[in-house]
Amino acid sequence: MSPPDVMLAHHWICREPRILHCAGYHASAVELVAALPPGRIHLIVTDWWSRPPEVKLKWVDELLKERSDVKPILLAQREADAHALRKAGPFPVETANQNGLVDERLFRPGAEEPEFDAVYTARPSPFKRHELASDVDSLLLICRATTSTVTEEHFARVRRDLPRAEYALCGLPVVSTPSEGGREEVFSPQYARIVPPAPGHIAAAVRELAGRRADPGAVRQAALDRLLPHRRRFIDLCQRIYDEEGAGRDFARDFYGSFFDKMLRWGRLSW
Secondary structure: OOOOOOOEEEEEEEEOOEEEEEEOOOHHHHHHHHOOOOOOEEEEEEOOOOOOHHHHHHHHHHHHHHOOOEEEEEEEOOHHHHHHHHHHOOOOEEEOOHHHHOOOOOOOOOOOOOOOOEEEEOOOOHHHOHHHHOOOOOEEEEOOOOOOOOOHHHHHHHHHHOOOHHHHHOOOOEEEOOOOOOHHHHOOOOOEEEOOOOHHHHHHHHHHHHHHOOOHHHHHHHHHHHHHHHHHHHHHHHHHHHHHHOOOOOHHHHHHHOOOHHHOEEEOOOO
8 A cells, every 4th residue: 555645743753663653633644554564553642732532532443444453542631631531432541741742952041131021933823813912012923834824814913913831941931821732731830821812811911920030940940840741751651662562672762862852743654
């Protein structure tokens, strides 16, 4: 079977034993994995979006119809999500937030004095709700257009109305709105505020945190303290696979020898 010519966020964690890490529950991923050479594959699946358990389990069922030698392991962003998945189906589930695999070497506090009250990095798509930052007095907006959902109308509105874990690793306190994706798992209550999705609430939280002038090193360390236990769970999971397969190796040594941000890259899946 020839693999479909589509892109997938994935990475071969190890090729002996075969451990594949991929993001999302897309139909194309089923086709891609089904086209790989025969042999057991431990498939670790994370997600960048919040999806109902039944959607994820249906995807796994479709995958196993194509490849009975694949062993799926579902990563949950929060313990509550893990509990819901375990309750819904029989597949192995681990709580290991995707932000546990953020490469902290890439994100560090700068030496310069802050020039802006707030920074927001997000693609300029409507669902990113840039307008919620419209009351922030001094905002740095970082974005790039990578999707067809970006429209000239939205660009115009963003320009008119506007005068994540990486933020905290850079020593920046975080203002967020409620979400179901588990990002709050790595937010320290001391340096983060989760507020209702309204410009006034966001601006007030920004003013409060900016006025505190928290030590960037302390903000970063607080994020690491919450992030690294999730990475440890990911490493422990892979070590159990090593042990099950009789690899006779320390996975942590292999992991840190090739670690990169999120352990995922966009590309065509091949063996």
